[in-house]
Amino acid sequence: MSEGAESPSELAARVKAGDRGAVARALNLVDDRRSARRADALVLLDALEGQGRGRRIGLTGAPGAGKSTLLDALATGLRARGRTVGILAVDPSSRKSGGALLGDRFRMGASARDAGVFFRSLAARDQLGGLAEVAGASVEVLAAAFDVVFVETVGVGQSEASVADFVDTLVFVAQPAAGDLLQFMKAGILEWPDVFFVNKSDLEGLATRTATELRAGLDLGRGEDPADRPPVLSGSARDGVGIDALIDALDAHHAKQDRTGEFRRRREAGRLARIESALVRRYGRFGLARLGGRPALEAFVAAHPARSAEGVIDALGARFEAGFAAKSEP
Amino acid sequence: MSPRPDSRADSRPVSRPEKPWLFRTYSGHSSARASNALYRSNLAKGQTGLSVAFDLPTQTGYDSDHPLARGEVGKVGVPICHIDDMQTLFDAIPLEQMNTSMTINATAAWLLALYVATAERQGGSARKLRGTTQNDIIKEYLSRGTFGFPPEASMRLTSEIVSYTVANVPDWNPINVCSYHLQEAGATPVQEIAFSMANAISLLDSLRASGDLRASGDLRASGDLRASGDLRDADLAKVFGRISFFLNAGIRFVEEMCKCRAMTALWEEIGRTRYGITDEKMLRLRYGVQVNSLGLTEAQPENNIVRIALEALGVTLSQRARARSLQLPAWNEALGLPRPWDQQLSLRTQQILAYETDLLEYDDLFDGSHVVERRTRELMDAARAELENVLAMGGAVAAVENAYMKQKLVESHTARIRAIESGALTVVGVNAYRETVESPLVQAGTSSILKVDESAERAQIESLRAFRSRRNAAEVATAIRQLEDAIRAGQNIMPPSIAAAKAGVTTGEWTEVLRRVFGEYRAPTGVAASSAAAASPADSQVRERVDALSQRLGRRLKILVGKPGLDGHSNGAEQIAVKARDAGMEVVYDGIRLTPEEIVQSARDEGVHVVGLSILSGSHGVLVVDVVERMKAAGLGAIPVVVGGIIPPEDARALERAGVRRVYTPKDFDLARIMGEIVDVVAEANRAA
Numbered sequence A: 001m002s003e004g005a006e007s008p009s010e011l012a013a014r015v016k017a018g019d020r021g022a023v024a025r026a027l028n029l030v031d032d033r034r035s036a037r038r039a040d041a042l043v044l045l046d047a048l049e050g051q052g053r054g055r056r057i058g059l060t061g062a063p064g065a066g067k068s069t070l071l072d073a074l075a076t077g078l079r080a081r082g083r084t085v086g087i088l089a090v091d092p093s094s095r096k097s098g099g100a101l102l103g104d105r106f107r108m109g110a111s112a113r114d115a116g117v118f119f120r121s122l123a124a125r126d127q128l129g130g131l132a133e134v135a136g137a138s139v140e141v142l143a144a145a146f147d148v149v150f151v152e153t154v155g156v157g158q159s160e161a162s163v164a165d166f167v168d169t170l171v172f173v174a175q176p177a178a179g180d181l182l183q184f185m186k187a188g189i190l191e192w193p194d195v196f197f198v199n200k201s202d203l204e205g206l207a208t209r210t211a212t213e214l215r216a217g218l219d220l221g222r223g224e225d226p227a228d229r230p231p232v233l234s235g236s237a238r239d240g241v242g243i244d245a246l247i248d249a250l251d252a253h254h255a256k257q258d259r260t261g262e263f264r265r266r267r268e269a270g271r272l273a274r275i276e277s278a279l280v281r282r283y284g285r286f287g288l289a290r291l292g293g294r295p296a297l298e299a300f301v302a303a304h305p306a307r308s309a310e311g312v313i314d315a316l317g318a319r320f321e322a323g324f325a326a327k328s329e330p
Numbered sequence B: 001m002s003p004r005p006d007s008r009a010d011s012r013p014v015s016r017p018e019k020p021w022l023f024r025t026y027s028g029h030s031s032a033r034a035s036n037a038l039y040r041s042n043l044a045k046g047q048t049g050l051s052v053a054f055d056l057p058t059q060t061g062y063d064s065d066h067p068l069a070r071g072e073v074g075k076v077g078v079p080i081c082h083i084d085d086m087q088t089l090f091d092a093i094p095l096e097q098m099n100t101s102m103t104i105n106a107t108a109a110w111l112l113a114l115y116v117a118t119a120e121r122q123g124g125s126a127r128k129l130r131g132t133t134q135n136d137i138i139k140e141y142l143s144r145g146t147f148g149f150p151p152e153a154s155m156r157l158t159s160e161i162v163s164y165t166v167a168n169v170p171d172w173n174p175i176n177v178c179s180y181h182l183q184e185a186g187a188t189p190v191q192e193i194a195f196s197m198a199n200a201i202s203l204l205d206s207l208r209a210s211g212d213l214r215a216s217g218d219l220r221a222s223g224d225l226r227a228s229g230d231l232r233d234a235d236l237a238k239v240f241g242r243i244s245f246f247l248n249a250g251i252r253f254v255e256e257m258c259k260c261r262a263m264t265a266l267w268e269e270i271g272r273t274r275y276g277i278t279d280e281k282m283l284r285l286r287y288g289v290q291v292n293s294l295g296l297t298e299a300q301p302e303n304n305i306v307r308i309a310l311e312a313l314g315v316t317l318s319q320r321a322r323a324r325s326l327q328l329p330a331w332n333e334a335l336g337l338p339r340p341w342d343q344q345l346s347l348r349t350q351q352i353l354a355y356e357t358d359l360l361e362y363d364d365l366f367d368g369s370h371v372v373e374r375r376t377r378e379l380m381d382a383a384r385a386e387l388e389n390v391l392a393m394g395g396a397v398a399a400v401e402n403a404y405m406k407q408k409l410v411e412s413h414t415a416r417i418r419a420i421e422s423g424a425l426t427v428v429g430v431n432a433y434r435e436t437v438e439s440p441l442v443q444a445g446t447s448s449i450l451k452v453d454e455s456a457e458r459a460q461i462e463s464l465r466a467f468r469s470r471r472n473a474a475e476v477a478t479a480i481r482q483l484e485d486a487i488r489a490g491q492n493i494m495p496p497s498i499a500a501a502k503a504g505v506t507t508g509e510w511t512e513v514l515r516r517v518f519g520e521y522r523a524p525t526g527v528a529a530s531s532a533a534a535a536s537p538a539d540s541q542v543r544e545r546v547d548a549l550s551q552r553l554g555r556r557l558k559i560l561v562g563k564p565g566l567d568g569h570s571n572g573a574e575q576i577a578v579k580a581r582d583a584g585m586e587v588v589y590d591g592i593r594l595t596p597e598e599i600v601q602s603a604r605d606e607g608v609h610v611v612g613l614s615i616l617s618g619s620h621g622v623l624v625v626d627v628v629e630r631m632k633a634a635g636l637g638a639i640p641v642v643v644g645g646i647i648p649p650e651d652a653r654a655l656e657r658a659g660v661r662r663v664y665t666p667k668d669f670d671l672a673r674i675m676g677e678i679v680d681v682v683a684e685a686n687r688a689a
């Protein structure tokens, strides 16, 4: 089946039906920078908007913390519970050359062979529209096809904020090491995650200590009711220890989100944040202000509930560019 | 044996020549019967030891009829599935009188068990056996690729073979710590020394730590009557003395000679300082050598005859650093498998060196040479520093898991290839002196390599099935259960493995038990973190073309580098992956030993523009076509496929007919050019875009 032969709405239907080839083509499409393809991408994304039943879970943590290994273990565990899994791994290894060696897929053991697990690597290249936009759109595609969607990003600090914009749950994978707490606090990591997982518990002693430190840090750092503080779990991705408990914690977080309405709130807020940051990236704070600032943006989004974030970004962008072009006419 | 003073410059022997090293030829193919015939004729030609090459299914623990074995049975070595195969392999070769080197690692315990069982069936005794199991898993992770289990389990297996043989097969070399394969993966002499020493230390440390191996009872039960207890000093010295090495020797043969001297000295130093060993005999580094193959060329292949001879000289010239055994590759190394005639030429090379030259009549020629001493010291100092570095990281196992050593090898290899590309490193016939008349050795239309009979696989599978149906199923089941129980109980694996061999358990069944207990492991590829090389003008040009095509494609050009099958030759794939990244492509490379299904799934999920397959084991006929067919079936027929490896010209044409766009072989050393062609291929395939 060639990419040209199928319309974006046909493609969307196939994605929703869980056709893996279609998912791959859809991911190619939302990553395509050619303006001619952008229109198709928007049709696709609009068709998928709000349809994605998949839960979105971000996995972040320092390089080498074991995120990819954990993904393999989680995918295996979820498959055993009958759920399908889509994974987006954002690899930071791009070079000056623009090239990248995408290394996360390597860690997928047996689950890579499972027809119910889909894995796409994405290079964190500096590209038009920025990584966050492509990643956000890719997550939408995966969420339309699979029960659970994971996004792996490396990061300490800033990047959690942007991942948090397109996931329902953020898991921080901590590397057991003494004295990390200060690092965590400095990087502001304690503020974002919904679940902490201290990995490599097979390395004696260290994991327990790190978990204790994290809990202490959360007691100090996060004001909420102790009952609302994020759980700190530990286990070994390598040996498959603590994985079931982690899946249970993720499910519990989702159940709670559904119960409290946090789920909708967060998705809305995330959508808005993605749109805002994309516009700021493209046109600057000044540009956003010219569009009427955040209130105008909120109004526009509220008026177009069925449009994808990308659709809104382009529509507002077009408005800005038209206005700018008109004003700068001699 | 000092030279007899002789004032006349005549050419009579100066002294009674020393006994030469062991002459070996690494061989085996098709079937146990065919290999047996080959061994017998090699022995008749004056070869003095055997060196068994097993096929990849045997090395990775699959029976010949396993799906992963398809296309690989009997190809690069002999298939051994059970005791009858082993018996056939050594038919009319009394094992008590033989010295046999087995290149076997993940399944070393099993093949040794089959060997012991065969010797006993021949009426011999284990105690008298002499030979070597390679049994070095660290270098499998770093270079050779026939690993099976995670590092911890592998170290345990290695240690158990050591402690079993030290007690029960006293003249056996239970492990051959290999620096050979590191050089074949690009290692510099310093890396070769440092990483192999780190490897040996990790083994010795783990043996010392698990001193209670003795106490587990199984050794006593199997004939070791000594009192149990900790691995005492005397035992440690004995173990140290049983560890042998397998070295490489490249074309820079003076430096290689110094490297051998440096290793000898460093090993002794480690024995004394780290393990407190004082017995001079135990402290002597014992090693065999296979000379370098990585530098043997496809272009003007007859030049390799000279390279091989010079490399052999490097490890025999200095008496103090002379190899105990030597294997030489053949002149047609880069073309394919050697025929008996090709191997005979290599054996003759050794014989000329040993019996015609006066090499063996002298004491060490270089003792007291300032030049040699200095170079040796430099190598030792640099190697010691790198060794300290690896030990500080937690030792060889840690430096496998964090990919440090692998990454260093990939980087060194990248530097080597760069130097060939730029001309900084001269390779005669490849990047210099390329003008040539046609070689009578490789005339068009005639094959100059060994063709393994395609029917060998089928015949082997039939004989395996017949074996399975004639053995006693109940005995097999019991043996398997006892094996598993023993492993889980932490007992030495050898006794129950020997029992399993006698009961008729197969290679696949034995390994399956271990896979179940230990799990499987994939070693890091080392490419992700390898640092980018500085761009040459040719590179910058390709990069611009990649950028331009990426613009046109809408996404950055993305390539999947895949290694289907059991083939462990990763150098080519690694270097292509690194180069593609440096040329500006996004690269998915997931390491060796993937199935065609996995590769096709990756190609689809990852949305790549081109798939590049690398196969050197000779199974391209089956595996490449399988990938191409599966891609078509998955609707990915429009994605072009290119292939590289050891692909004879007539096979290359057949692959092209099956839809492969380009085929590359070792003579295509210019990686920038290959990248340019990949850009062309992708551009062609996306003309409409």
Ligand code: B12
Binding pocket: B053, B054, B055, B056, B076, B077, B103, B142, B143, B144, B145, B146, B180, B181, B184, B185, B293, B294, B295, B296, B297, B332, B333, B334, B335, B336, B337, B338, B561, B566, B567, B568, B569, B570, B571, B572, B573, B575, B576, B611, B612, B613, B614, B615, B616, B617, B618, B619, B642, B643, B644, B645, B646, B664, B665, B666, B667, B668, B669, B670, B671, B674
């Ligand atoms: C180095 C080497 C090894 C190393 C491998 C280290 C490693 N990690 O790669 C070691 C020592 C471990 C090794 C082991 C074995 N080897 Co070996 N090895 C070689 C050797 C000498 C060189 C291969 C090499 O690395 N060349 C350097 C790289 C850069 O070149 P290359 O891979 O050919 O790649 C170039 C092109 O082919 C092309 N290319 C390759 N792949 C791709 C992919 C793409 C996408 C593209 C575009 C291009 C491309 O581009 C590259 C640039 O020039 C060859 C003989 C020779 N001189 O070629 C034998 C050879 C390949 N080995 C051979 C054998 C039999 C073995 C063993 C199976 C022996 C045994 N029975 O145990 C073992 C087991 C290995 C295993 N697990 O599969 C045979 C294969 C026979 C056959 N095909 O019929 C050969 C041909 C030697 C021989 N004549 O017997 N080997």
Ligand SMILES: Nc1nc2c(ncn2[C@@H]2O[C@H](COP(=O)(O)OP(=O)(O)OP(=O)(O)O)[C@@H](O)[C@H]2O)c(=O)[nH]1
Binding pocket: A061, A062, A063, A064, A065, A066, A067, A068, A069, A070, A104, A107, A154, A199, A200, A201, A202, A203, A235, A236, A237, A238, A239, B401, B402
């Ligand atoms: N001991 C131990 N090692 C682990 C565990 N999980 C992962 N590792 C190892 O940690 C290293 C990094 O694992 P990855 O899964 O690649 O880590 P990552 O966080 O995805 O790394 P990047 O993608 O490079 O940031 C590998 O060597 C793993 O084998 C664990 O539970 N225990």
Ligand SMILES: [Mg+2]
Binding pocket: A067, A068, A069, A103, A104, A152
């Ligand atoms: Mg990762």
